[in-house]
Amino acid sequence: MADQYVSIRNLNFILHEVLNISSLSKFDYYKDYDKDSWDMALQAAKDIGDKHLFPSYRIMDKEKAYFKDGKVWTHPALKEGIRAIAEGGWISSHQSYEDGGQQMPSTMVNAAQVIWYAANANISSHAFLTQGAANLIYSFGSKELQDSYLGQLTSGAWQGTMALTEPDAGSSLSDLTSSAEEQGDGTYKILGQKIYISGGDTLAVDNVVHLTLARIKGAPDGTRGISLFVVPKFRSENGDLVGNDVITAGIYGKMGQKGYVATHLMMGENENCHGYLVGEPNKGLSYMFQMMNEARIGTGLLAAGTASAAYYASLQYANERVQGRLPSQKNPLSPPIKIIEHADVKRMLLYQRAIVEGSIGFLMFCSRLSDVASVGSGQEKTDANNLFEILTPIAKSYPAEWGNFSVSQAMQTLGGAGYTDDFPIEQMYRDIRVNAIYEGTTGIHGLDLLGRKVVSGNGISFKLFIEAIQKTAARATGDHGKKLAQLLLYEAKSLHECTLHLTGLAAKEGPDVFLADATLYLEYFALVTIGWQWLEQCIAAEKGLEQTGSSSDKDFYQGKIQTARFYFHYEIPKTRSRHMTLMGNEKITLETKKEEIQ
């Protein structure tokens, strides 16, 4: 049996039985999709994962990328994998037929991404970045930019990146100092350093196209003076590609994701770096938010994918490894049992499954919202957008943070073996950790959630969130679903109460007190959100169980119901500590002086 890294059965359950993806074909843009085309797309994605991604996951860690003679050498599997994804039409899949795309909903593209991230994030991260860069040029770039770049990007010949971070502007983008100066011909001269640029250079592609944030000379301070540029490694001059003075100073030695480099780039050291403005001046950050939002969902997908692969690796071990006996078995001569029979091992497996499938279900739910927000109309579109906005910090942070715990339990399931490189889990443990840092740390997303998303538009997004939970609870008619719905409604009420308490603090005591524990608030919000999503899955599973006659389906649905119950029994109570801490009238962190921590 081949090693499993993802469950297609689970993806189909989520896409069809939970989300009814077929209903997306009511939108004109997606009207050509039917059951057969969803199935074909998913199978095509799985084939790419099986053939071109999964086999090279571990070797790309052992034979990691390196920097030599000014070049970034990556594993040969990278080129093959990028090409396989590109040739499947996936990089331009969102785009319209007339522009060479497939008008495919994010829900399906992201289901494919889960598969690929689970198979080998080293490769699929590259493809994802190129997709995001292409989408950005597609959405906001001039016809000329589109003609120059989209073909090469979507074919996988060129790599796309997002070039935001600078040595002194990481979490605080408003402090970025890279500059752009008009050269009189409509192009700009770029000068600056960009660090931690993922996929920022590799010999696996012919060119790298950096979607770069910089300030046009004389622009306003802060985020209102940031513009977006296309800055290629090689620019076209009279039909030839010539060096564009984007120098790779080095790559970072990273704990994981060693097949996927983070580069330090120097742009314009020789005053010969051309940048091409995307859209209007000073609107760069608002454009970049499209790619940042995609990247946030993408980071969630990456983390969920890695946790998925670790789950199946630990499940396989638990199915095979024989050790120990049940506590009730006192005879040392009785045969030892498979470790999957031990309650604590089952707990570790159910825990992982609750996180992995809870994350995947939630990310698909968010993807569906983004599709409706993108092609829908009227109130439906507005609501979808508002709900998507408040859920984005969770979609990024829950899989990233809890994914670490999940992979850690995968390792624990194997005991000592899990810590060795005889098994892939130690790599997954190293790889997944960066997701809580990528695309805004969890702390930054806490501030985004509580400081912006919860309060914006008079709390409209939060209201939609609570209503959505109530609607799901109202749909629960099965025995288990009804019980879980009651628990969930209590949690929603409790979170609402806490939210009012905190926004009250904002009014009374100002933003520093209001936001001091925003990270805890995000954790609280996330626990409730994933509970909501598990109730959705429980409802669908109880329905499926009623309707099926197949015994493997019965096991599947029963397993879903058990995992939902597990989540509510073991995970949902963890909201209580966050509630108590947030509702307590303490300002310990604010009051502690830095001299007292030394």
Next chain:
Amino acid sequence: MADQYVSIRNLNFILHEVLNISSLSKFDYYKDYDKDSWDMALQAAKDIGDKHLFPSYRIMDKEKAYFKDGKVWTHPALKEGIRAIAEGGWISSHQSYEDGGQQMPSTMVNAAQVIWYAANANISSHAFLTQGAANLIYSFGSKELQDSYLGQLTSGAWQGTMALTEPDAGSSLSDLTSSAEEQGDGTYKILGQKIYISGGDTLAVDNVVHLTLARIKGAPDGTRGISLFVVPKFRSENGDLVGNDVITAGIYGKMGQKGYVATHLMMGENENCHGYLVGEPNKGLSYMFQMMNEARIGTGLLAAGTASAAYYASLQYANERVQGRLPSQKNPLSPPIKIIEHADVKRMLLYQRAIVEGSIGFLMFCSRLSDVASVGSGQEKTDANNLFEILTPIAKSYPAEWGNFSVSQAMQTLGGAGYTDDFPIEQMYRDIRVNAIYEGTTGIHGLDLLGRKVVSGNGISFKLFIEAIQKTAARATGDHGKKLAQLLLYEAKSLHECTLHLTGLAAKEGPDVFLADATLYLEYFALVTIGWQWLEQCIAAEKGLEQTGSSSDKDFYQGKIQTARFYFHYEIPKTRSRHMTLMGNEKITLETKKEEIQ
């Protein structure tokens, strides 16, 4: 400023102000120790850490140990470090003056261990194992064995190990199959494989002495038929050292602790492996428990040490790195601030400190108990031993499990930089993870805690634990201490209630139901235990604050009080979820069939 990895101020606070280590000199065995000798010992340990351990921590990861031509090559720093510790007399420090030792209490030896583990666990783990092996021969070995081995072990010329685990006997030691056959001359012929043997081979020493568990032919099944042997790599024959047929088959590729090998050993493949029985036949496991208990505390010390080093690395970064502004500062032109000023960064630092100093304080408390259990008499000795027994699973598991979270928050404090090898934290993140697996996984310790320690002797240990908490609470007279004492008493009552509920289940529903969530029970017990220890520290800090005139002392005590408050405000509420889950009448893991998890 040199990089800091541990706080001597904190160790002195714990040893003197919290634990009153000087009171140990009331025992005859420790009577020569006074304030000066404690200070000298601690300073000597710190000097070794500074000079011989810390400088090589990172290089031993990058230039990791490897296996070639049947030999294990370790970094040159290893030999130097082991020698430095041995020459300080530390390996035999527990032993009596007449046997060449220093009659030093574990409390002091383990304070030294914290320093060394924080400085460089690759080296100090070797020394610790040798110490444990020497102690075992010292306690139970014949005069002849002692004469043959103790000198070489305590000089650091030879390495000691504990050789328990086999391919089919990891968590379940009762299944071990390594065999021993009497050869007629009082020695035994050993045959078997041992895996994951830490420090099992290295060219840094002249010989390796494996304290090995094996079954004498015809011995009873299960744990009652296990004997303990000294099995050296080279045995003495007519004054020469000759090969003893202990073959290193290889070393494991590990995620971390790469300077400290785990070996796969084959003993007796050529029928020429001699073993020397320690003590009586079939009592091996009971002897080995001495070393296992030392190793459990040692694992806690290791984890706490690594978390300590990560804490100071992140603190240094937070003191230096400038980024962002407070939420109340809306002017993008205002100067950015040091990140230690951000509430969320303070939270991550206080969180680490709560875990690191909570662990260290608790481990020193346990060490003091083991000293009283070892040299005390009467009821005091019995009580100390009983309390030590129930606390051992926590002393091993709390620093190991929460240490992972702590180092993760250290990494998060650095953001992207923390994921790179420009900083030491990524190594610490990899290194610390194994502690939840070493010396019994957390799941095994959950079973030990609830299935043995809580119930044994009619619950005498648990009763002592609750009484100890009540005594501490009664001593709290300061404003903060009194508040925290009330919270702690509630927790103790609640844990007691939960314990009665579970032991009730044992009677009604049998051991499988009773022990199904033993890991959660351990987490619950651990959270309360560390709360108790923070109350101890808070009481001492409030007292110190009253008495001091120095402003740096005031900051130190104030920081202690803030950390204690932090622990009770942010961590103690996490008991609630464990309480709810354990008290709920669900058997989800037991009821879930393995077919439902596939």
